[in-house]
Amino acid sequence: MADIYQAITDRILESLEQGHLPGIGKPWDPSSRMPFIPCNAVSGRQYSGINVPLLWDMADKCGFSQDRWLTFRQAKEAGGTVRKGEKSTLACFYKPMKREIVDNAGEPVLDDEGNPKEKHFAILRGFNLFNVDQCDGLPDEITNPPPASVEGFDSVDALDDFIDGCGIKVTHSLDREHAAYYPRQDRVLLPAKERFHDADSYYSVALHELTHATGHESRLARIGITDPEPFGSDRYALEELVAQLGSAFLCGHFGIRNEAFDAAYIASWISVMKADKKAIFRATGAARLAADFLKQSHQENRAPASTDQAPKESAKATPTRRPQVNDQDIELFGHLWPLGNSVKLDSTVDRGTLRAQITRLKQMGYVLDAATQTWNLSAAAAA
Incomplete structure (x- = not known):
């Protein structure tokens, strides 16, 4: 596809011109499908960023019963098939990149403060997904998974x-x-x-x-x-x-x-x-x-579930595992990706990005060493 940016923007514009954002802004029927965050039906991994409204949009237009998606190959490997004549839905993978700018002699071009100038660009590629409703022969664990729940939110x-x-x-x-x-x-x-x-x-x-x-x-x-x-x-x-x-x-x-x-x-x-x-x-x-x-x-602000739990018992609790990374992490951290066990953030990036990087590092189990200003992956998160 020549221009994925334009193709995706046109999809969103089509919904806006009909009076709503994908998955949002329709007069809801209480009996209609609940729009959960779309996920991969095989891995369970949630899609993020622009892929969320894109997949919501197609689910709404086609009347799919679930926000669960997979590739043609995944359907085949799971023992199922995509029904003949079914059309795929465009999703995208986005990866930001940057490269030092050099002169004709191959030497770095410096800015007014003596730092190398950088060219920022992105790798964007599309891939095709099918909803589980478009497939036959998929196993029950893919078509009828256990109900999703959010920890700490029972109502x-x-x-x-x-x-x-x-x-x-x-x-x-x-x-x-x-x-x-x-x-x-x-x-x-x-x-x-x-x-x-x-x-x-x-x-x-x-x-x-x-x-x-x-x-x-x-x-x-x-x-x-x-x-x-x-x-x-x-x-x-x-x-x-x-x-x-x-x-x-x-x-x-x-x-x-x-x-x-x-x-x-x-x-x-x-x-x-x-x-x-x-x-x-x-x-x-x-x-x-x-x-x-x-x-x-x-x-971070949430109180412990039980304040009278003995410290020794609490210490034996199963540690929280490091969250799965996703495409947006690659976008957020840019040239720092992939992250190692120790991460030194670039303080010259804009303040909003820096704060977002810090927030995400905390989610992933990194702890700041104030003396060296380095973020280190905690033992509990790495377990």
Whole structure:
């Protein structure tokens, strides 16, 4: 395919021109499919970034019953087949790269501070997936896996703990008409929960505003929050798109419907994407980082399940294993990839990227050695 960026952007634009984002912004039927984060049906690994709305989009259009996908080869190796005539869905693999700029003599070109200049580029390639509903003969463990669950969240009400534990101030008011995040106060203001028509509506709106809050200069320092522009501008539209997608990713993670959608932004999103075919890639990447930041913040602030557990017994608990890496990790860490047991971050990268790298290193079980400013993989995480 000549231009994957354009092909994917055109897919998203098609949904926007029909009045919704993939998986978001439709008048939900309570009996319809719940949009969970799409995953590979064989490995169980979740897809991320731009692949999430792409796969949601096709699942909605085709009426698939599950967000479980696999390649033609995986279906065959599992003992099944893709039905004749079924069409695949385009997904993509993205890997950022950088290379030193050299002159005609092969010597590095230096910037004003004497550091080598670098050229940034990316490897982008597409691959094709099929939904399990498009296949025959697959084993039960692929077509009917155990129900997915999120540790610590047995009910929708448990999301109150998540919202309270993100480290962001949230204020509710009975007489408030609109939800909003105020960067100067670093505070989310919401109408009282009872003013929403159901729990999913409340939580999806709250997660939308919390995604905005991750852009604060003390967190991911996203330009749409640190240097905002007025309604109608491209920057304003992109920040709203990040919040919309961040809320959707979190709703898919927790298994609730996303109802935080404002059709007033659709025209702006269409305009931005028509002018820049890479805009949706930046927005989904930023939304993924925001969602991961909130989950990590909650995990760090979360109280132990039992405060009266004996220290010796706690010490014998099974250590948390290092999370699986994914394509977005490759994008986030760039030339540092693949990560070794010790990682020295590049302090010259932009502040938002640096904070996102630190958050992800903590998730993966790395611990900072303050003396050397090196992140080392802990023994427990490596187990």
